[in-house]
Amino acid sequence: MRFLATLLLWLITTAALVLAVPVVWAQSTLVSEDGYASLAASAAGDSRLQDAMASELTTQVIALGEDNGYELNPELVRTVADSYTRNTGFPGQFAQANRIAHRWMFTGAVPSGNSTDQWLIDVAPMLSDPSFAATLGTLDLQVPSTLTVPLTVDAEELQPGKLRWLATWGPWASTGIAVLTGVFALLTLAAARSRGKVITALGVSALLAGAAGWAAIEVGHRFVDGALNRTTGDIRTVAEVMVSHAEDSLHQWLNYTLLAGGGLVVLGVVAAVLGGVLRSSSDG
Incomplete structure (x- = not known):
């Protein structure tokens, strides 16, 4: 026995x-917001992510300029974006952007400007970095307080707070x-x-x-x-x-x-x- x-x-x-x-x-x-932010900061050191985010930020800056009547030089903007995603401040700002996205899914907190069911990331803090601000400042082009980029396509099963029960x-x-x-x-x-x-x-x-x-x-x-x-x-x-x-x-x-x-x-x-x-x- x-x-x-x-x-x-x-x-x-x-x-x-x-x-x-x-x-x-x-x-x-x-599930932990701090743990997810730490994961994001670690991933931000990967050159593939840096290149992808530099490309996305370039797209957003050029679109922002067009909306305000400016035609920006894509190569210049991309050079600034590449420099930014490889500086020491990028991992922290990328982690903060992912904290906001994490809260959307795990607590239901919806960033201002998100009127859809899409999971979004706010890139405005990144574009407010001094390297971008210096470039945009010469054009008197102000970055809005919130500038969201979809992480996913629209889907009924993706709703704010969908994973609140896990949190x-x-x-x-x-x-x-x-x-x-x-x-x-x-x-x-x-x-x-x-x-x-x-x-x-x-x-x-x-x-x-x-x-x-x-x-x-x-x-x-x-x-x-x-x-x-x-x-x-x-x-x-x-x-x-x-x-x-x-x-x-x-x-x-x-x-x-x-x-x-x-x-x-x-x-x-x-x-x-x-x-x-x-x-x-x-x-x-």
Whole structure:
């Protein structure tokens, strides 16, 4: 009976760990506004995103000039945009723009000027950067307080606050599953006759969780591609880079899980061997 109880507890622990790693990662990286902003700032260091945003900002500046009766030199504007997206202030401003987009989806906060169901990003703060302001200032061309660019096409399922429930319950769910995983791991240790063997088994649990996460990412690629198809042009490139950095972040978590699992397996084997030696010595 003790063996069966230990086996059942180990299975529950393994299942909980497989779920806990992606849930806690998603909460800290995607659902959390600070985590998402940090992801955006990290992605802003990618040259592909910098080029795409420079192209989009160039388009917006030229359009802004045309609306006010100015014909701007596209090459000059693009040079300014390239310089801006590669300066040290860009990651922070890109992260702030993504905070606003995050609030639209997770809290329902709608930026002024958004009268559609589209998910938008406000590029006005970027165009207000001194490098742009100096160029536009010679034309007496003022950047509006809000200048939004669609992140997605119009879609009925994309509504402000669509993911509010995740923002509300995500912290509770991630904390709960992490605590449950730890509790069941301790119960498994308590129920087992051999501590060394159960530590090895818990290491295997972590290895399974890491491997399952890698497999799930590969399977999920087609769903991600479907979501990316809602974007076009330069914004699609921006979205692709953001997704790529999110995958890299999750891969890193899964790699740490695999490393921890490998360490526990080694520790468990060593503990089991030492335990056997000590028992043999005491019997002798």
